[in-house]
Amino acid sequence: MNSTFLVRSKWSAWCLGGLMVAASGGLSAAESNDASEQERHRQASLTEVWEPVPEMVEAPREGPPSDAIVLFNGENLDSWQNEQGEAAEWLIEDGAMTVARGSGGIETRESFCDVQLHVEWRAPEDTAGYEGQDRGNSGIFLQQRYEVQVLDSWHNPTYPNGQAASIYKQHIPLVNASREPGEWQSYDIVFTAPRFDDSGELNSPANVTVLHNGVLVQNHVEIEGSTEWIGAPEYEAHGCAPIFLQDHDADVSYRNIWVRPLDSASEAES
Template identity: 70%
Template sequence: MNIPTRMIWMTCSSLVALSAVADDTTSTEQRDARQQAAETEVWEPVPPVVSAPEGSAPSDAIVLFDGSSLEAWEAEEGGPARWRLEGDAMTVERGSGGIRTRQDFCDVQLYLEWRAPAEIDGMQGQDRGNSGVFLQERYEIQVLDSYDNATYPNGQAASVYKQHIPLVNASRPPGEWQSYDILYTAPRFDESGELASPAYVTVLHNGVLVQHHVEIQGTTEWIGEPDYDEAHGCAPIYLQDHDAAVSFRNIWVREL
């Protein structure tokens, strides 16, 4: 059957017109979608670029110890820190007292690696590899050889001492290096010195979450109940001498 050329042209023209209408409708929908999406896009501020090379401190971190010196630290009573430098680590000089940073800190991300002595010599419980990381010199994350070593759980490694039991025991054997990654929010006090907001801490032990944004109830006491006994500002990070040759290395902090 022969179809007139005019009819073919009109049919083709109609199809082209319908296609144009469809394209226009699609374009309108796309423009509307892009506009709606743009309403929830935030372009400022642009986060600063931080390099994070594997095995090294981030570029915006304050390096507190890299094995070269104890310059960032002092003895708890003031003066030079008296712990031993051994290779890329520093080790508690038993009986010399703890050490603290020369700089004060509030909210931080704190990373460090620690190692309990390999020689156990029949010691158990709190006598094995005991030390501690004190935030603002008051709030302790326990350091202890908790590998196959029974003790009270709120005093084992990665506990908020006498306050929060870790979710799991991620300890490695004595003599092996372990890591803490600590996210800490300092307490706030109002103008009258009363507590406005308690401290909070999150801890990863060897990369495993063991404290999940737990509330610090006050100073971590060996005897007695915790208490925010006084208002305070930023303060040093303190490492404890608890009569054990615990070693530390690769310590850095990011102020939040």
């Protein structure tokens, strides 16, 4: 190899090394890596949000979360009243309350806006002589107006937007997750109330998500207005309102009902 070329190569390598040392501020390779890692952590910290800190909530395997309002625990109907504002007359037996047919529906004494609601229900085991909408019919009305249908939909044909877990006559459930009549079933409902402006005009419609026996059956669907048996649904301005359970002349039972008012509920007041 030409000696002049060798000298020039060594000189170039020395110069390049000097530039690298200068660029790293004279740090060793390990120190340079540490500095780079510190910079990465600094950049990551720019998108870390430390407040507010979520409140701790106990979530037992059985039973409601610690921040839930228990509406029925199998002992009494203190949280409920009839449609006239008097004491609820439904029957309590073995930790469940059952529709007292002909007495009318019952509603919570307290009003709610946005909620997470858990309800367990059971249609009568005896289905002889009943079919379609006559088998285990009841309903859970959010804010007294928006119905999640309760019905025995185990091999019981009816119009799909009126079967169990439908938003009655508005949204068909994604699947039929019904259990056999006589078995306990559950609904877990997340409801966002509609918003109205000061003049009573609708700003944003209500929406709801429903899990039936742990299966997603309504995925953040938009509620079109108050539930109607005949005619199209419409909105009418209102504020927070009770949760209503329907007497539809069937021996439907309920148990383990609890609700969690959500933080945005106050915004729904009209």
